[in-house]
Amino acid sequence: MQVYNAPLRDMRFVLHELFADDQFDAGNSAAFAEFTPDLYDAVLEEAARMSQEVLLPLNASGDLEGCTLENGVVRTPSGFREAYRLFREGGWAALASDPQWGGQGLPETVNKLVEEMTCSTNLSFGLYPGLTHGATTALESHGSEDLKQAYMPKMVSGEWAGTMCLTESHCGTDLGLLRTRADPQEDGSYRITGSKIFISAGDHDLTDNVIHLVLARLADAPKGVKGISLFLVPKFLPNDDGSVGPRNGVQVSGIEHKMGLKASATCQMSFDDAKGWIVGEPNKGLSAMFTMMNTERVSVGIQGLGVNEIAYQSAVAYARERLQGRALTGPKRPDLPADPIIVHPDVRRMLMTMRVYAEGCRAVGQWASRALDTQKHGETPELRARATDFVALMTPVVKALFTDLASEAANICVQTYGGHGYIREHGVEQFVRDARITQIYEGTNGVQALDLVGRKLAANMGRNMRPFFHAVSNLCEDMAGEGDKALAAQTAALQQAFGALQLTTATVARRAMKDGNEAGAAATDYLRMLGLVAMGYTFLKAARIATAKVAEDDGEVDFYRAKLITASFFFDRILPQATAGFLAIKSGAGSTMALAEDAF
Amino acid sequence: MGDTIETGAIRKVCVIGAGVMGAGIAAQVANSGTPVLLLDIVPDGATDRDAVAKGAVAKLLKTDPAPFMSKRAAKLVETGNIEDHLDRVGECDWIIEAVVERLDVKQALYTRLEELKRPGTAVSSNTSTIPLGKLVEGRGDQFRRDFLITHFFNPPRYMRLIEIVRGEATDPALAQRVEDFADRFLGKRIVPAKDTPGFIANRIGTYWLAVAINAAMDQGLTIEEADQIGGRPMGVPKTGIFGLIDLVGVDLMPLLSKSLSSTLPQGDPYFDTLRPMPLVDRMIADGYTGRKGKGGFYTFDKATRTKRALDLSNGQYRDTIKPASLPRAADKDLAALVSAPGKVGAYAWEILGKVLPYAAMLVGEAADDVVAIDDAMKLGYNWKFGPFELIDKLGAGALAKRLADEGRPVPPILATAGDRPFYRIEGGRRQYLDASGEYRDVVRAQGVLLLEDVKRAGEPVMRNGSAALWDVGDGVATLEFTGKMNALDEDVARLIVQAIPVVKARFKALVVYNEGTNFSVGANLGLAMFAVNIAAWSEIDKLVSAGQQAFKALKYAPFPVVGAPAGMALGGGCEILLHADAIQAHAETYMGLVECGVGLVPGWGGNGEMLDRLVKSPAMPKGPMPAVAKAFELISTAQVSKSAAQAKEMSFLRPADGITMNRDRLLADAKQKALAMVDGYTAPEKPVFRLPGESARVGIAGAVADYRKKGIATPYDEVVSGRLANVLTGGDTDIVDPVTEDQLLVLERKAFMASVKDARTQARVEHMLDTGKPLRN
Missing domain, CATH: 1.20.1410 (I/LWEQ domain)
Structure with a gap:
């Protein structure tokens, strides 16, 4: 059974107590002056409620039902549209975004804890707002003022969703090989033509519009990674008043059949003379994309942490109630036909392992989040530079360590359940399947x-x-x-x-x-x-x-x-x-x- | 200097003509400790008839880099004029003529000299273009016997080349005397040249620059691209071609061109390079004569602090544009460079395909052999490789084939070489190909000992990743640093410790020496920073300790140790020298304990050694305070000597330490010095210091605080100075308590570790690594 109670006490511990003396102290900076610790606690409690009550119930059902492609349109599993509406209206999509674009401007330290809860309770769901957030990060740093005015408010609020379209059938890790083409038009826009695969949230029915950030090559571009540019390509071209206008030349040509993460639509996209606008400078697309990629990598680590936590809790619940054999030192519960398996050292080993993985990752993730805030809002240039150095070092660690441990924890959870973990009924084999992709995407x-x-x-x-x-x-x-x-x-x-x-x-x-x-x-x-x-x-x-x-x-x-x-x-x-x-x-x-x- | 060698009888020199070259030559003669008379004309209507020569000396004293090695040297120059004082050439053993490049002026001067000078006094001209035959027209036999051409390069102190042309009548013994003096006293490497226009270096150099400029214009390259392709990949200093012209002076180009084209034989390829250069003419007219003027091909905009470059297509200055990086292979491999696609290969081939055959053509005409030509270009133009060494990189056969394929003439020596290289190693000796197609040994001047040659001939006694021990003959071993930039690290310390019993058993003495550009600039700061970044404090502490122990082991070894530095000997590189029994320094030695500049204090025994030197210096007033104050001043302000002579004034060298003018003779001199100490050698006594402690620290702190108020010292300077002062004053001691050397080492180590852990030191080191400049925090 999928059991989850948000670990709020430990979250408050890492948020308020553990790093009280840390050098990355932007939490105290003017940017967050209007927020109080109590407010953060309230936000966490609300997020816990939403995760437990809205997202968790859709986790197993979404996995079973999966996404479907009908007449060129992706349908998310039952309940996802409603859940997304609640999520957006609750302001969760815009939690850490800049108030300039309608965000709430909360620190990453809090935001990452909320992300953890979302990912614990419904990793597939978490991907949709997660990708939008990544796209806005790149757009905010590299987009022209016009583009930002036109897209940022709607994307930050979650009214429109975002994607990142990098991978092509012949190139994943080595983006230098990509072939999608961009032709400049007289009005300053571009026409984008090419095929992309493995596009998470490439299309869905949660929002009115999907805004793609697409890597493509200009005709005269140098070979390799130094000849890649980034373009913004909307599914529907917006009208001048901001409403959704005519359909652009972007189609979903298929959705992938995957091992896990089934409620998240992974699409094959085809761009056929689709209208787009350049984001950043020509041939500098990869660095623009990496702005997004770097924050996403930390978030993928947090996804791993999320799965780790629910796997731990689900295993503990089962270990308490599953009665098998007797403790090695003599019966612990003579009143029962057998002792609960939690008495066994090897089961303890499994539970403790999952537990320290989750608590350790939460603490390290919080440390990295403090640096994320400090590199933006730290008091002195020296401090901001140190925070940037720290983020640079810890980004690959958070991504890879957290997701490797998550996969391990998910497998330990199944092991705790024995044969009951391997069958679908208890829902814990889903953790293994869902966690597996986090070790692969956003850079293996x-x-x-x-x-x-x-x-x-x-x-x-x-x-x-x-x-x-x-x-x-x-x-x-x-x-x-x-x-x-x-x-x-x-x-x-x-x-x-x-x-x-x-x-x-x-x-x-x-x-x-x-x-x-x-x-x-x-x-x-x-x-x-x-x-x-x-x-x-x-x-x-x-x-x-x-x-x-x-x-x-x-x-x-x-x-x-x-x-x-x-x-x-x-x-x-x-x-x-x-x-x-x-x-x-x-x-x-x-x-x-x-x-x-x-x-x- | 040169004191072990009989040098004939040049005890006083006269230089006539106090222009840039003449004055610079006079300064270098004075640097050798030889008195020099500098004469020039009497200016019209002058009250001071010596004004020109005096003015020249005054200018020398202000020039940077300094032509004089010490203040004492400047006093050896006596000034005068050729109307009142020319008869004083009778006092001199060598007369160097460096007057204006006009045959009539020179001949008129020689007419007078012929009467005034003693027979057997050498007369040489510093002409760069006029043939010797013309210069001695109308002179008698004696004058012709006494006459030769000695062509110095600018600046005479720093450029190691001298081209010497002997006339048919020149007395070989006299020429040999001049050459010996130029070699041992002026520190030059002699390149014998034939009596042809421009001799060797300028003939090839001028042709090279003309070809490179023309090609850049014809092929539409930016000057940055041209300097990138024609610079480092070809072993040309990083200034590249246009940067070099800016350095020597844009206005020199037409002068050289005019002079060469009036004297070169018909049909010389140089004539093909001549063309109108309106752009260069305009630059000169507008005062853009290079670094000495308003700028040249490159300018530096002081307002915006940006480097700007001349656009060859329109003559306008623009911001510099960094060219795309060269293909990897082309950057490393000359053959790949000339065959690289596009403008890189085209430009490289245009230069090398013309200049290398031109140099090859000059074998027999301007020089006897390829070695002279290679030496001339390496020492006169700072090429890393001579033309024939470059040909060897391309392959003589490949070069000849490409020339033939393109229908261009193949110089005879190239044809003679066939597929053979111009240089080879045979039986551990370097050999060159002579014009007849035979290989001959490259012969060093008599008495020259180069580690390079020792290394070619055999294996080291012992080695590790950062140092090696070599047998340099006569019972002397040489310790060489071999790491990147001769950096000192744990491996160097380890090898020193391991070498001591080996030297004791198998040798009589040790010389610490190497043939890098710089002796050593100390520990590898980059690696140290890496260790700091990973908080490897105990490793750093171990390295400090290992260095201290190794250097002390060297100091107390049971055999004489002579340090033989050339170039920079900074930080740890200076400290190891301070531990030697004696130093034989190349004249161009730049020593200093510079640690404070990056927020550190000397950590390898430098503090104690410096104190000991100063206490024992005869120039130092008695009592503990003067030596402490002087050491503090030297170290806290990171002073570096600008010559070996100055290092002596600053007490880095002791009075008995020697100075060698010629870089090639440093090892031989150091070896002699070491051998002279062998008989009856005993290791030095351990010094015991009487240091003033707290009371002196207060005084020093007050002085530093004062500097800080005046803005001379920064806040962190004050902190570092405090740590240094604590070491130099002996920590918690009192004047009556003796402080041992070991106690000082402990203090020094503590101060070093406190500094290295300080974020402000880390910021300084990082800034130095990033920018090459000190951070004033």
Whole structure:
């Protein structure tokens, strides 16, 4: 069964308590001066209600029914139109958008927590507003004033939806190969012709209009990625008064039949002399697209976190009520025919693993969100630059780590259910299918790892790493200095993993200069190591706060006690993976690359 | 300098003509410690009849980069005029004529000199174009025996080339004396040239520039594109072609052209390059004569702080346009460059396809062999590779084939070479192909010892990724840094420690030396920044400690250690030298403890060594304070010597340390110095310092606060100075307490680590890496 109660207490903990002393403090800036912590809590509660009451009930049914293509029009599953109306009217679509365009201007720290709830309860649904948000990000940064005036208000409010059209049948990761063509017209517009595949929310019945951001090539453009431009192509051309006008040359030629995420329409699109307008400069489309891609990548990580959380809760619910066998140390519930399976250490292992993944990712995601806010609203240019460095480093980590762990958690959830997890009835195999795509889209996790090792690590003599590495170093030094005996073991564990990460970072950087394959072979393990240390950092901080709170005994002591135990489990049972990563990377690329291609 | 070698009898030199070249030559003669008489004409109606020569010296003192290596050198120049003082040439052993390039003027001067000079006193002309035969017309046999051409390059202190033309009558022994002096005292590499117009370097150089300008115009390239293609990929300094013309002066072009075209033989390819240049004429007329004028092909707009470039098509200045990057292969491989598609290959081939055959044609005509031509272009025009080294990159056979395919003449030496290279390594020796098609050894001047040659001939005694130990003969080992930019790192420290027992067992002495452009600018800041970024504090601390220990091990090694720097020796590169028993420095050595500039303090023992030098300096007043104050001044303001002579004035070098004028002779001199110390050598005693502690720190802090108020020191300068002062004053000590060297090292390490962890230091280092300039935060 799909069980979800929004983890509001932990959300408030990461939002208000965990990073109270963090350098990324834009939450206190003028941009958010009118908001109070109470308001944020109220927003979270409302979001929880909407997620639990509106979105969760449509999750399994939407998966079963899927989207359909009829007469060239995509229909979303029953209930989605109504849910979207409620979502939009509740202002959820415009939560973190700029008030200039009708947004509510809330910080990303709050927005990402709301996204998590949406994705926990209905990942397919979450994609529709998510893509619109991504499209507005690119448009806001790179679009002309006219385009922004015409499209931003309606897209921000969610009245119109957005997409991003990158992939073609022969090119996904390597966009340099794309073929869609754009021909300039005398009125300054362009005619776009070509086919795109894998277009999420490419068409649907939730909104009156769908605004596509399309990568295409001008006739005289240079080859490769330096010859790609970005265009805005609406499904319906707007009239001067902003109403929906004539149909543009954009058609859905098919929808994909997928493993999961079935309530989200993944479309094949064909553009036939469709009218469009350029966004940004000619041949600079990829960088414009990456503005959107980067924020989307963090959001995809949050999608993973969402699935992780519901998988955890659904597994806990089952483990409490499923009666099988007896505890290894003797019956725990002699009154019942068997003990609930939650008594078994191996089931505990599964539940604790999912739990620390969710709590660790939530904390790291919150840290990244603070940096997202600070890179925009931080007080000094230096602080904004540091936040930008941090976001650059953490974007691939959040995307790949969170989604890899989510897939693992979804599978653990199925494992907890045993055979009942494998059948459809309980709805937990959907988590596995839904989570799987998050490791693939917006740049596969392998590409994220390469981005981290190839671009983020070495750039500017490692400057991107400074905020993260210094934060961890300072915390370890502080904790060691405080001589806190209760957390001495955890501190030592983090120090050890961090030391291994530092050493590995230097090794990878040095080897990568000589041999690209070394960087490539280390990338995925390295990203995991860095992610584990990041989680360790947040758990040690959390444990420090919790230790103090438990001593104060302020009435919420159960939450903090649980936090201490969760943190201990992380340090005892999960963080040692960092050592494995260290050893694996140390061995080098040799055995990975040695086998001749024809010996495979 | 050159003190181990008998140099004949040039004890005083006269330079006649105090123009840019004459004055610069006089300065370099003075730099060698040799008195020099600088004469010029008496200006019309002058009250001071020596005004021209005096004015020239005054100008020298203001020129940057400085023609004089020290203030003392400037005092060795005596000024006068040719009407009242020409008879004083009798005091001189070499007379250098550097007057205006007019045959009649020169001949008239020689007529007078012939009467006044002693027989056997060398007379040489610095002419760049007039044949020797014409210069000595009408002179007697003795004068002809004493006469030769010594062609210096501008600026004479810094350009290492001298072309020497001996006439048929020139006395070989006299010419040898002049050459020895030019070599050992003026630091020049002698390139023998034949008596043909423009000699070697200017003949090829002028042709090269003309071809490159014409081609850029004909092929419609921007000057940025031309400089990109014709610059670095061909081993030409990064200024490229147009940048170089701006540097030497746009107005020099027509002068050289006029002079060459009036003397070159009929049919010389140079004549094909001549054409009206209205654009250049207008630039000169408007004062756009290059960097010395209002700008040249490039200008710098001070208002907007932007670099602007001349559009060759319309003569208007515009913002510079960065050309697209060259194809990867073309950037690295000369053959790929000339065959690259489009304008890149077309332009590259137009230059190399003309200039290289032109140089080849000059073998036998302007020079005896390819080595002379390559040396001339490398030392006179700062080409990284000589024309024949470039031909080897293309392949002599491939070049000849392409020329033949295009119906162009193939110079005889190219035909002789066939598919063979002009240079090869045979039995560890570098050989060149002579005009007859035989390979001969490249012979170094007598007494020259180059590590380059040692390395070619064998394997190192030991090596790792950043350093190597070589056997340079006679029981002397040489420690070479081999990392990028000769940076010092843990591997260097490790090799030093490992080398000490090896040197002790198998050698008598050690020389620390290398043949990079710069001796070492210290630790690799980029790597250090990477370590800082990943908070690898303990690694950084280990590196500091390893450097301290290695340098001290060097200092107390049971054999003499001589440091032999050339170029920059900054930061750690300076510190390692301060630990040597003695230093033999190339005259162009730029030393300094510059750590404070990037917010650090010296961390490899430099503070203690500097204090020790100053305390023991005979020039220093007694008591602990003067040495501390002087060390503080040198280090806190990151002072760098502008020559070895100045390094001595600043106490980086000790009075007994030696200076070598010729870069090629540095290793040999250092080796001699080391061997001279072997007998009875004992390692130095560990110094014990008496340092003033707190009381002196207060005084220093007050002075720095004052600088800060005046805006000379920045807020963070004050912090860094405080950390430095704490080290130099001995920390928590008192004048009565001895402070050991080891205690100073601990203080120094603490101060270094506190600095490296400071975000303001990190900002400075980062800014330096990004922009190459210090951040004043």
